[in-house]
Amino acid sequence: MSLERLQKQLGYEFKEPALLKQALTHRSYASNNNERLEFLGDGVLNFIVAHQLYQRFQKLPEGDLSRLRAQLVKEATLFEIALTLKIGELLNLGEGELKSAGWRRPSILSDALEAIIGATYLDSGFDAVETLVCKLYEERLENIDPKSIDKDAKSKLQEYLQSKKMDLADYSIISIEGEAHAQTFKVSCIINKLKITTLGEGVSRRNAEQQAAELALEEISS
Numbered sequence: 001m002s003l004e005r006l007q008k009q010l011g012y013e014f015k016e017p018a019l020l021k022q023a024l025t026h027r028s029y030a031s032n033n034n035e036r037l038e039f040l041g042d043g044v045l046n047f048i049v050a051h052q053l054y055q056r057f058q059k060l061p062e063g064d065l066s067r068l069r070a071q072l073v074k075e076a077t078l079f080e081i082a083l084t085l086k087i088g089e090l091l092n093l094g095e096g097e098l099k100s101a102g103w104r105r106p107s108i109l110s111d112a113l114e115a116i117i118g119a120t121y122l123d124s125g126f127d128a129v130e131t132l133v134c135k136l137y138e139e140r141l142e143n144i145d146p147k148s149i150d151k152d153a154k155s156k157l158q159e160y161l162q163s164k165k166m167d168l169a170d171y172s173i174i175s176i177e178g179e180a181h182a183q184t185f186k187v188s189c190i191i192n193k194l195k196i197t198t199l200g201e202g203v204s205r206r207n208a209e210q211q212a213a214e215l216a217l218e219e220i221s222s
Helices: 003-010 017-023 035-056 062-073 075-085 095-099 106-124 126-136 138-143 153-163 205-221
Strands: 170-177 184-191 196-202
Touching: 003 017, 003 075, 003 126, 017 035, 017 106, 035 062, 035 106, 035 126, 035 138, 062 075, 075 106, 106 126, 126 138, 153 205, 170 205, 184 205, 196 205
Parallel strands: none
Antiparallel strands: 170 184, 184 196
16 A cells, blocks of 8 residues: 555645655654654644534533543544554554554554644644544544443543542552553552552553543442
C-alpha cells in the first residue's frame, strides 16, 4: 500500500508529504517521530468530536456528552478506524517493534491515526482537519445512541460513593513494568470507609484504574 492510496482513503492530499511520513514514524524508528503530532492530534480530535456532539445532541447534559466523546475517541475506536485504513502497512517501526508485530498493536495504530490528524491540521488548518475527522467518524456520529452509552467503572464508583456521601476512591500507581513501548501498570483503588482495596492491571494507567474500580464495584455488590 502506498501513501497515495492512504491519502485517497482519507480524502485529503498533503501539501507537505513529509508531515504524513512523520505521522507514520514510531519512536522506535527515528528521533523525528510522531509523538508530538499524536499529542496535537489528540487535542484536535477531542475538540472536533466534542463540537459535533454539542451540535447534534443539544439537550444532553455535560456528563452524557463527555461519555459519548470518550467512547468515540478511545483507543479501541481509533484502532478500528486505523485498521480500515490499513495504517499498519505503512508504519515505520524499529527492529524491536517489527519483531513484536507492532504494526498491529492497538496503541501504536491509534497513536498513528491521531498523529495523522495532527499532521493534517498543521498542513492545512482547522477546516481541512475538521472535514477529515467528520469523514472518518461519519458513520459513528450518525449511528451513536446516547441511551446505549454506559458509564465506565470509575464513573459508576464515583457516583455510588457520592450517593452515600463518602470520600472518593484513592488511586495510586503500585508499579510500572516493562519497556517504554510495552509497559504494564498496576494501580490500587482504596476506599477507606468501606475498607476495600483492589488492584488493577493494564497497558495504561487509565486502563489499570478502570479495572481496579470495576473490582471495587464487584466487592461492594457482593
